[in-house]
Amino acid sequence: MENLQCQCGHTNPPGTKLCESCGRSLTEKEQNSKLVDMRYEGTARRSQTYNKSIIDKIWNFFSSVKVGVSIIVILLVAAAIGTILPQQAFVPASTEATIKDYYADTYGSVGRVYHFLGFHDLYSSYWFIALVGMLAISLVIASLDRFVPLYKSLKNQRVLRHPSFMDKQRIYAEGPGAEDTLLKAEEKLKELKYNVRTDKNGLLAEKGRFSRWGPYVNHIGLIIFLFGVMLRMVPGFYIDESLWLREGETRAIPEVPGYYLESKNFELENYTGEDGEEVFGEALDRVGTVAKNYQTDVILYQKAEEALPGASDSQEAVGEYAIRVNQPLKFDGYAIYQMDYRLDELKAMKFAFTNKETEESLGELTIDLIDPEKTYELESGAKVELLGYYPDFSGFEGGEPQTATPLPNNPGFLVKLTTPETPEGETSFITIQNTVEPLGENDYKLTFQSVETRDVSGLTVRKDSTLPILGLGGLIFMIGVAQGMYFNHRRFWIQQKADGTILLAGHTNKNWFGLKKDLDQVVDYASLPAYTDQQDEIDKKEKAEKEGEALS
Amino acid sequence: MGEQVKQKKKNKKQKRAVMRTVILAVLVAAIGYTIYNSATAKDVTLLEVGDKAPDFxxxxxxxxxxxxxxxxxxxxxxxxxxxxxxxxxxxxxxxxxxxxxxxxxxxxxxxxxxxxxxxxxxxxxxxxxxxxxxxxxxxxxxxxxxxxxxxxxxxxxxxxxxxxxxxxxxxxxxxxxxxxxxxxxx
Structure with a gap:
């Protein structure tokens, strides 16, 4: 394409619709239309001729609003499909292989395809991230391609425009004027806070140009926001780990090097409906129990500076804290939240050493299920020797008792019982429900007395260094929205011909009502000719024509 | 005169090509880096073969x-x-x-x-x-x-x-x- 030479002598870049200098229509379409298209001031949105190298081709692809909108639509559809089957985080499987099998087994071939295409972990799938990235590219390039010419055009705009530009504006007037009309109009427009520039026989009054930058400011906010989201994937910026902590346990905090947490106590408090809580009585009667507080009392330890992981004497207490829902423990940029709990996990079991026949007790013993001892000697001289301990007994394999997990969910003990009367000892295998005597009938047994339990706190460890960036992005986004929505860019062009005729044109990017209100004041004060809203006239005419057609 | 205009035009063209290439390269690099991080996030992120084994x-x-x-x-x-x-x-x-x-x-x-x-x-x-x-x-x-x-x-x-x-x-x-x-x- 060639550069466009306007009648006024100005050379415009290819693709320009309205001459940058005088405003004459340059394309046939513009010349034939009643009103000019003022979007982007009639500038070339992007230079279509620059389409030779591969870089330019890529650039022009992303510059297209159609492409941008298509990407958004694809993202929306993908996100919608991602909600049809559960995401992998909510699937009862933990390893890659079992997750894959879960989808295939539960949902058949649909599940297999779903998993294969990465819908099971949508936000982490390559193509989804790539699409979001393409949207970012589109935002940057489309904005640049539109902002730069618009900025230049508004910066360099001239006061005097060609009459053909003016009479194609929506607000237009032509008629006789007085000698001081221009001066009075200038005075009034200045009073209305317009920036007024004059040149020879004309003036240009302008207000709120910055409103035109709203969409671009908005896009900058979006880009910053996307940048923040991108940083979440960079190691160290974003941590979201869970930690199950049992009362009495000290554990290294995952992803938080050098810190340990000990649980002193977990407490679940319910509303009682008493002691000043009578007001809740009705509600409690209706729904039953209502939790008042979930709280884990912890001690935070920090590893001594030079100390190595594992060295038990290297921890220094930082302090004691209470972690409640919505009141996390915060330290060093990390936050630990109360998220979940399990009540009454087995902690210790109490037995009585009894003679089966006489039911006489030779004493009691408590086996700590977390840290059992090898032997328990009773005052009566009876002795319990622990031969094997299976915290989560799951059956025998080749005669060997097995444990499924390290947690004392179903403790099993292989014990040898000795008394002064039976010094050679008797062997029995004890689980919660029953006792097996593998080496023949015994005279003594351990009779279950009671259990001690402990609670487990489900904590979440979080760190999010990207929040300030996301906040900044959001703020800039909102500033851009306000800038574009609540402010308008209003302009008036007024010219007085040699014979005293006044030409008046007005334009705004939105809120024509406000523009007319401003103009009414100026018309009154400076006795300008009455203006018409040409768009209204066109609409009326079209309506009349339609009605006429309907009648005939 | 004509020569000068041509030279100017050529410079502008080169500048534009460089600008566009740089902007595209930065954006594509950012996306590539994000995908790379997302792909490795599930693996052991802290430890890799060749790292110093943490002392304990x-x-x-x-x-x-x-x-x-x-x-x-x-x-x-x-x-x-x-x-x-x-x-x-x-x-x-x-x-x-x-x-x-x-x-x-x-x-x-x-x-x-x-x-x-x-x-x-x-x-x-x-x-x-x-x-x-x-x-x-x-x-x-x-x-x-x-x-x-x-x-x-x-x-x-x-x-x-x-x-x-x-x-x-x-x-x-x-x-x-x-x-x-x-x-x-x-």
């Missing part, structure tokens, strides 16, 4: 201290395990046999139990007659430092103290022999 100090069943850095110059076969983990139990006897074979060649085996009681670990060691030191990671701090997820996981540390290889899952006796050969000092 743990106590074995006899009460002896074992510091990883004390074994520099030897290959260390670091095995994370638990008594409830069946593949762990299965590979123990093979590890013990290979330890006998390689211990004189400067290969040390450290079996790190994950936070179980002394009694359980001791009975297990007695049952299998383990001759290498068995240490207990009471607070899971070494497990956390090494970012151990599934058990068993074996980390091979070479004589320079760097991670030679990370193996998750059960190993055959042949595997074990091969791995020990890998970290044997020259």
């Amino acid at each position: 100090a743990l106590v074995d069943l006899e009460g002896n201290d074992h510091k990883l850095s004390d074994y520099e110059g030897q290959g260390v076969f670091l095995n994370f395990w638990g008594t409830w983990c069946k593949p762990c139990a299965k590979e123990m006897p093979a590890m013990d046999r290979q330890y006998e074979a390689f211990s004189n060649d400067g290969v040390q085996v450290l079996a790190v139990n994950i936070a179980q009681s002394d009694f359980e670990v001791q009975s297990f060691a007695d049952q299998y007659g383990l001759s290498f030191p068995v240490v207990i990671d009471k607070t899971k701090s070494v497990m956390t430092a090494y970012n151990i997820r599934p058990l068993p996981t074996t980390v091979l540390v070479n004589p320079e103290g760097n991670i030679e290889r990370i193996i998750t899952g059960e190993m055959t006796e042949q595997d074990i022999a091969g791995f020990m050969e890998e970290i044997k000092p020259e």
Whole structure:
């Protein structure tokens, strides 16, 4: 394409619709239309001729609003499909292989395809991230391609425009004027806070140009926001780990090097409906129990500076804290939240050493299920020797008792019982429900007395260094929205011909009502000719024509 | 005059090409980096082959201290395990046999139990007659430092103290022999 030479002598870049200098229509379409298209001031949105190298081709692809909108639509559809089957985080499987099998087994071939295409972990799938990235590219390039010419055009705009530009504006007037009309109009427009520039026989009054930058400011906010989201994937910026902590346990905090947490106590408090809580009585009667507080009392330890992981004497207490829902423990940029709990996990079991026949007790013993001892000697001289301990007994394999997990969910003990009367000892295998005597009938047994339990706190460890960036992005986004929505860019062009005729044109990017209100004041004060809203006239005419057609 | 305009036009064109290439390159690099990070996020992020193996100090069943850095110059076969983990139990006897074979060649085996009681670990060691030191990671701090997820996981540390290889899952006796050969000092 060639550069466009306007009648006024100005050379415009290819693709320009309205001459940058005088405003004459340059394309046939513009010349034939009643009103000019003022979007982007009639500038070339992007230079279509620059389409030779591969870089330019890529650039022009992303510059297209159609492409941008298509990407958004694809993202929306993908996100919608991602909600049809559960995401992998909510699937009862933990390893890659079992997750894959879960989808295939539960949902058949649909599940297999779903998993294969990465819908099971949508936000982490390559193509989804790539699409979001393409949207970012589109935002940057489309904005640049539109902002730069618009900025230049508004910066360099001239006061005097060609009459053909003016009479194609929506607000237009032509008629006789007085000698001081221009001066009075200038005075009034200045009073209305317009920036007024004059040149020879004309003036240009302008207000709120910055409103035109709203969409671009908005896009900058979006880009910053996307940048923040991108940083979440960079190691160290974003941590979201869970930690199950049992009362009495000290554990290294995952992803938080050098810190340990000990649980002193977990407490679940319910509303009682008493002691000043009578007001809740009705509600409690209706729904039953209502939790008042979930709280884990912890001690935070920090590893001594030079100390190595594992060295038990290297921890220094930082302090004691209470972690409640919505009141996390915060330290060093990390936050630990109360998220979940399990009540009454087995902690210790109490037995009585009894003679089966006489039911006489030779004493009691408590086996700590977390840290059992090898032997328990009773005052009566009876002795319990622990031969094997299976915290989560799951059956025998080749005669060997097995444990499924390290947690004392179903403790099993292989014990040898000795008394002064039976010094050679008797062997029995004890689980919660029953006792097996593998080496023949015994005279003594351990009779279950009671259990001690402990609670487990489900904590979440979080760190999010990207929040300030996301906040900044959001703020800039909102500033851009306000800038574009609540402010308008209003302009008036007024010219007085040699014979005293006044030409008046007005334009705004939105809120024509406000523009007319401003103009009414100026018309009154400076006795300008009455203006018409040409768009209204066109609409009326079209309506009349339609009605006429309907009648005939 | 015409020459000058042409030159100007050419400069502008070059500038534009450079600008567009740079902007596109930056954006594409950012996307590539994000995808790379997302792809590696699920793997062990803290530890990679070639990294310095994090030092630690743990106590074995006899009460002896074992510091990883004390074994520099030897290959260390670091095995994370638990008594409830069946593949762990299965590979123990093979590890013990290979330890006998390689211990004189400067290969040390450290079996790190994950936070179980002394009694359980001791009975297990007695049952299998383990001759290498068995240490207990009471607070899971070494497990956390090494970012151990599934058990068993074996980390091979070479004589320079760097991670030679990370193996998750059960190993055959042949595997074990091969791995020990890998970290044997020259």
